[in-house]
Amino acid sequence: MKRIVIKFGGTSVGSIEKIVNAAKIVQKRQEEGNEVMVVVSAMSGTTNDLVNKSKKISKNFNKPELDVLMSSGEQVSCSLLAGAIIELGLKARSWMGWQIPILTEGDHASSRILEVKTNEVINFLSEGGIPVIAGFQGITEENRISTIGRGGSDTSALMIAKFFKTDSCEIYTDVEGIYTTDPFINSKAKKIEKISYEEMLEMSSLGAKVMQPSAVQTAMKNNIPVHVRSTFSKLTGTFIVSEDKTDSKKVVTGITYSKNDAKVTLLNVKDKPGVAADIFEPLGKSNINVDMVVQNISSDEKETDITFTVKREDLSKTLKIIENNRVNVDYKKLIHDDKLSKVSIIGAGMIVHPGVTYKMFRALANERINILVISTSEIKISVLIDENVTQKAVKVLHKTFELD
Amino acid sequence: MKRIVIKFGGTSVGSIEKIVNAAKIVQKRQEEGNEVMVVVSAMSGTTNDLVNKSKKISKNFNKPELDVLMSSGEQVSCSLLAGAIIELGLKARSWMGWQIPILTEGDHASSRILEVKTNEVINFLSEGGIPVIAGFQGITEENRISTIGRGGSDTSALMIAKFFKTDSCEIYTDVEGIYTTDPFINSKAKKIEKISYEEMLEMSSLGAKVMQPSAVQTAMKNNIPVHVRSTFSKLTGTFIVSEDKTDSKKVVTGITYSKNDAKVTLLNVKDKPGVAADIFEPLGKSNINVDMVVQNISSDEKETDITFTVKREDLSKTLKIIENNRVNVDYKKLIHDDKLSKVSIIGAGMIVHPGVTYKMFRALANERINILVISTSEIKISVLIDENVTQKAVKVLHKTFELD
Numbered sequence A, B: 001m002k003r004i005v006i007k008f009g010g011t012s013v014g015s016i017e018k019i020v021n022a023a024k025i026v027q028k029r030q031e032e033g034n035e036v037m038v039v040v041s042a043m044s045g046t047t048n049d050l051v052n053k054s055k056k057i058s059k060n061f062n063k064p065e066l067d068v069l070m071s072s073g074e075q076v077s078c079s080l081l082a083g084a085i086i087e088l089g090l091k092a093r094s095w096m097g098w099q100i101p102i103l104t105e106g107d108h109a110s111s112r113i114l115e116v117k118t119n120e121v122i123n124f125l126s127e128g129g130i131p132v133i134a135g136f137q138g139i140t141e142e143n144r145i146s147t148i149g150r151g152g153s154d155t156s157a158l159m160i161a162k163f164f165k166t167d168s169c170e171i172y173t174d175v176e177g178i179y180t181t182d183p184f185i186n187s188k189a190k191k192i193e194k195i196s197y198e199e200m201l202e203m204s205s206l207g208a209k210v211m212q213p214s215a216v217q218t219a220m221k222n223n224i225p226v227h228v229r230s231t232f233s234k235l236t237g238t239f240i241v242s243e244d245k246t247d248s249k250k251v252v253t254g255i256t257y258s259k260n261d262a263k264v265t266l267l268n269v270k271d272k273p274g275v276a277a278d279i280f281e282p283l284g285k286s287n288i289n290v291d292m293v294v295q296n297i298s299s300d301e302k303e304t305d306i307t308f309t310v311k312r313e314d315l316s317k318t319l320k321i322i323e324n325n326r327v328n329v330d331y332k333k334l335i336h337d338d339k340l341s342k343v344s345i346i347g348a349g350m351i352v353h354p355g356v357t358y359k360m361f362r363a364l365a366n367e368r369i370n371i372l373v374i375s376t377s378e379i380k381i382s383v384l385i386d387e388n389v390t391q392k393a394v395k396v397l398h399k400t401f402e403l404d
Helices: A016-031 A046-057 A063-087 A119-126 A153-163 A197-205 A213-222 A275-285 A312-324 A348-352 A356-366 A387-400 B016-031 B046-057 B063-087 B119-126 B153-163 B197-205 B213-222 B275-285 B312-324 B348-352 B356-366 B387-400
Strands: A002-008 A034-040 A092-095 A102-105 A112-116 A130-134 A137-139 A145-147 A168-173 A194-196 A226-230 A238-241 A254-258 A261-270 A293-297 A303-311 A333-337 A340-346 A373-377 A380-386 B002-008 B034-040 B092-095 B102-105 B112-116 B130-134 B137-139 B145-147 B168-173 B194-196 B226-230 B238-241 B254-258 B261-270 B293-297 B303-311 B333-337 B340-346 B373-377 B380-386
Touching: A002 A016, A002 A153, A016 A034, A016 A063, A016 A168, A016 B046, A034 A063, A034 A119, A034 A153, A046 A063, A046 B016, A046 B063, A063 A092, A063 A130, A063 A137, A063 A145, A063 B046, A063 B063, A063 B092, A092 B063, A112 A153, A119 A130, A130 A153, A153 A168, A153 A213, A194 A197, A197 A213, A197 A238, A197 A254, A197 A340, A254 A387, A261 A275, A261 A312, A261 A340, A275 A303, A275 A312, A293 A373, A303 A312, A312 A333, A340 A387, A356 A380, A356 A387, A380 A387, B002 B016, B002 B153, B016 B034, B016 B063, B016 B168, B034 B063, B034 B119, B034 B153, B046 B063, B063 B092, B063 B130, B063 B137, B063 B145, B112 B153, B119 B130, B130 B153, B153 B168, B153 B213, B194 B197, B197 B213, B197 B238, B197 B254, B197 B340, B254 B387, B261 B275, B261 B312, B261 B340, B275 B303, B275 B312, B293 B373, B303 B312, B312 B333, B340 B387, B356 B380, B356 B387, B380 B387
Parallel strands: A002 A034, A002 A168, A034 A130, A092 A130, A102 A137, A168 A226, A194 A238, B002 B034, B002 B168, B034 B130, B092 B130, B102 B137, B168 B226, B194 B238
Antiparallel strands: A102 A112, A137 A145, A226 A238, A254 A340, A261 A303, A261 A333, A293 A303, A340 A380, A373 A380, B102 B112, B137 B145, B226 B238, B254 B340, B261 B303, B261 B333, B293 B303, B340 B380, B373 B380
């Protein structure tokens, strides 16, 4: 008998009908001979509604109380789903984060799961019971409710898979699986059958919103096979597995894009040792994440231009910090642009197939798409381009790398 | 410094504006030199909404899961109110039932509070903090969430007052206090300044819905002064106190009515010893509460008529049980009526003022109101009358006993 974790996202439990449907999926997976554990998100819309309520009281609503507030969403979906499973004649019960308990560390609203206690739930499993566990929440050392950041129910599911040593984790969501690219901007997007953890990690970090990167990381670290599939279809979805289990015929597995970036350029900076550190240190201290960085040697060899990207929401804060820091790092001009998008190609096959970079740049050049910044890792290449040509870029790359 | 419990009902926290208003009341009571503890109900409408969700899944939704579901309502109002108090610059934090913990016994959905632990909250109070405690909920011995029945937040507040030995308990609600009768059916109703626990217990048991009887009982047993007042007005409300602290000039303190009763009569029952027990035993075993009972000797002395009242919702079940029990208790005819109302006069002064009964019956007779059943206690007289003349009866009694 295999022990599996089934996780339902917010859209999969977004109404009473959907909750009853989810209960039937649980029943089916148990009838197929599995020992089933369930993790559930809040009904879709609930968390936003709760956050909006808190914002009407304060834009800086007390974080620990925000956690108490938000975690009520999973309490509702969790008890309703447990009740719906019991209604099917099965043995089930709900567990909140504090009941298991799921112990967390770190700040409220962005905690990390340290440990999941297993005794009580394992007893329940051994009696044929189906535990229904609230995702997204845990408790701190001080016995206060904590949450692990938006979308964190995926991470809850994987941490439960880890501590309960399950054979796999199934993520039920409102799409059929992971696609080679966003089907909304390219109708030729195809469902990927198998993808490696590493590729999925890049995919989810770079704009494919099906799974949270931290959840993929947990799966990868603990080598837990993940099956991302639709709650509303019986088709198999996408399996996320270790690299040796993927068919690595294709060089590129998927293409993502995101429109969250802003580019900042400091023109004619004095090029002396430590200048980059002088620029980025105050940004880091203000929790601003710098993503891509390029340094050009300008014609005058004593000066250089430095370009980097930050999240769009951090742009104005970033500009202010750099202006305030001009006594330390002087520049001739500070320019910025946030009408940009980052398009990335991802594939573990790149490592053994040289020439991918060249092929990518040539394809974009043929479409007269101008590349502003480039950043690469072993299994991905990202380029920053004009926002208006995002779709065009995704389509040509999808075709170039034989994903159509 | 006085330690007080302030309890906000659902309508007092029914919107964000009202929650902010409640926070200001808390601030004011603290500024006036009190050590303040807060107990809060779910935002009005929430509990019904959650129960309706569960009913869509099952008419017999699993009770322990229903408790998990319903208790999420107080989690929302509690965290929002704590956040709103913090926003005013005060120190506050929320406590769920399991965090205190509030230990309960008895069945899910109708548990009783056994004990309220105080250590952690007392530390917080001693640091000038304002604890905001979720009403209505606790935990069982098995560490599962329990609730103490609808309207149970009043009882939570009084149990907290008891265990924290507070000087008083303030119940904030949407009315100005306790009235001599329902202002909706008699515009001459007046707010009562002081009422004894015993009177209030009869009032709330007999139809005045401002406070739950079990909460009044807790206040009485522990001699905790209660102040029922409006969240939306600065006027003082009604003080519920021990009898020696009331001004007992008036014989009758209040007049209540309820339309929840149904009358059942068994005509020509064989009058033998134990017949009443034979009738009521099967009803009791089916959890049907029999309220008023009258036994008339019929003309033939070997037979009697037995009349009693039950809750309207129990009528059809009651009739079925009596019919099934006919082998034990035979009768000539079984008649019933549920278009009735029970009107009661309540007053501790009755004990020392004979003639109240006569005065009541005369007043009703003058209005040609027919009394069907009578029941009395030391401090109340209830009569069952035709539903259509409820308002007329309340008005004439209100005038007769000088409450206008």
